[in-house]
Amino acid sequence: MSSTAARPGTPTLDQVASLAGVSRATVSRVVNDSPRVSPTAREAVRAAVETLRYVPNRAARSLVTRRTDTVALVLSESGTQLFSDPFFASIVQGLSAHLADTDRTLVLLAARDRREQEKIGRYARQGHVDGVILLSLHSDDLLPGILASSRVPLVLSGRPLDGREVSYVDADNAGGAAAATRHLLAQGRTRIATITGPLDMVAGLDRYAGYRSALEAAGRTPDPDLVDGGDFGEVGGMRAMSRLLDRAPDLDAVFVASDPMAAGALQALRTAGRRVPDDVALVGFDDAPLAQACDPPLTTVAQPLGEMTALMLELLLRRIEDADAPVETRVCATHLVRRASA
């Protein structure tokens, strides 16, 4: 006889136990694939589980195991911007794919403003998730602080701007940007502009730094007229390109800090009657699917996204398994993908 009468909709362990004619402990062992169970008992339990459509109650389990088998990907981005970024989509896809074979689930959390950041901080501290991967963070993000001080396992996607000591995985943004710029220099381009991303994000900052360092290494002085910025989105790229053309009609190349912005820039160039790559050479960043679909297809800087997502999970799981695991950081190499635009 079971000790309590739960609603018919949600069978409990001891209902399964009494149906299978064993104890709760045995049922638990079967459910958790413990080896110490006889085939007979195992089969009886399986049948009972099947009959009752039993699903373990996660709250009860978490209470004792202190785990939830859930990891969160937090999207720290105001507005709808982030969602249209193919980079973000690839990250989600990569994490999902790596987690698909495990029994952990990935949940996405959107933190659009400070209030939501605090709410998510609370959510994580309350023990809803075992760990957090933080994406696309601006410099004013509260979450690294909140989470770190609560000892919630945390991995950042991208080097933190404040130099905080925390695990992260990043692409070699500066190196990729420099390679792209050198590629343009090698073509004999003399007036190389750039469309930067937001300069309060590390990817925006580092890609701009890479552009500058390549120019300086070649003995060029960066010209402020040749620099404009966008928000990584297509429309922003289009607008920035228009402004650049107004200010510096003689530009003959542009390094654009994201593929969507490059696609926008391409449209602006076409509207202005410039041919790509004949009049203006264009290099993007990210190697998004979009880059191939452009006309002409974009030369761009590729990041090893699969490797990066795998590393993020690896670092995070290590910290989940062992709270005292050391902080680790990884920077992945980028490489130039040459297509028709430059």
Place this chain on the structure above:
Amino acid sequence: MSSTAARPGTPTLDQVASLAGVSRATVSRVVNDSPRVSPTAREAVRAAVETLRYVPNRAARSLVTRRTDTVALVLSESGTQLFSDPFFASIVQGLSAHLADTDRTLVLLAARDRREQEKIGRYARQGHVDGVILLSLHSDDLLPGILASSRVPLVLSGRPLDGREVSYVDADNAGGAAAATRHLLAQGRTRIATITGPLDMVAGLDRYAGYRSALEAAGRTPDPDLVDGGDFGEVGGMRAMSRLLDRAPDLDAVFVASDPMAAGALQALRTAGRRVPDDVALVGFDDAPLAQACDPPLTTVAQPLGEMTALMLELLLRRIEDADAPVETRVCATHLVRRASA
């Protein structure tokens, strides 16, 4: 004296209680804003909570309250397609905004294939969430079945294709598409093409049906050469437009089932040397931010997204509060936004 020695990182209720000099019950009442607490006790508890940085353990709370204060938005979409859809971004934003004032949290779950759908089904059945909103579902989606049979509160965004009895909120897609098509007819356009969305999705299907019904009501016979399809994405729209121009060079208008596809179509038209709207009139769907940024700005069909997200939550919360609440469905009116493209 507290009964157990938890790790210093995670204070428990009785640590707070003993620090505040009251019982666990009183602390619980303060934390849950119960009115039956004296100001003195309340203040003492608040101070102790502050000192220990106490956060209630969610698993323990859920175990007794049988609630998690979490609702999930499930994104049933293969590949990265969905994320680039501004419609989706608006839905997330809307739900987030409505939930920001409450103590519930929104989590996003990506279900890219059957395996992930099953995983998410399990996740929900295990009691990780109080309810589920299901977005963008294809006809072969397993989740409505899984969730309905487990009595997980569920609201669909979009009418289910299989006629299943379940709560949903939808826009009047057919009505909006018909209005758009009538608008083109009223301009005297005679060869009106359409770029449909995926025809295994209700939005794709209904918008196509609206287009056809408007044509038929005007005594026109739909011409199969004037119909092509995309995946709601920009690249798909561009390609579909190219195919349409090949097959029916004499077309003079296009109703496109999404704004991103319309933006792609716009590029294809420009590449083909057609002027918009002079040679070809173009109407999109969704009134995405993108629509205004196009050149020319897109005439498009707007859906009341704020109203729709509010309704989804309203229906869902009603079912969460009362498991026996009746199934409800809402269809929201759409309206044509006239800009320069048609």
Place this chain on the structure above:
DNA sequence: AGTCGCTGTGGAAGCGTTTCCACGAGGGCC
């Protein structure tokens, strides 16, 4: 002046798991 009710509080019983511990049965070894 006695009783009633109301308010604030604490004790204790669960919520559904996991897991430690104890125990009985069986088999291989000397």
Place this chain on the structure above:
DNA sequence: GGCCCTCGTGGAAACGCTTCCACAGCGACT
């Protein structure tokens, strides 16, 4: 043939919280 292990099993104690119930104090009625 006795002893020690190992294996399968069940009992029971936790995990941290909410909430029912009982109770003490106190003011306001009759």
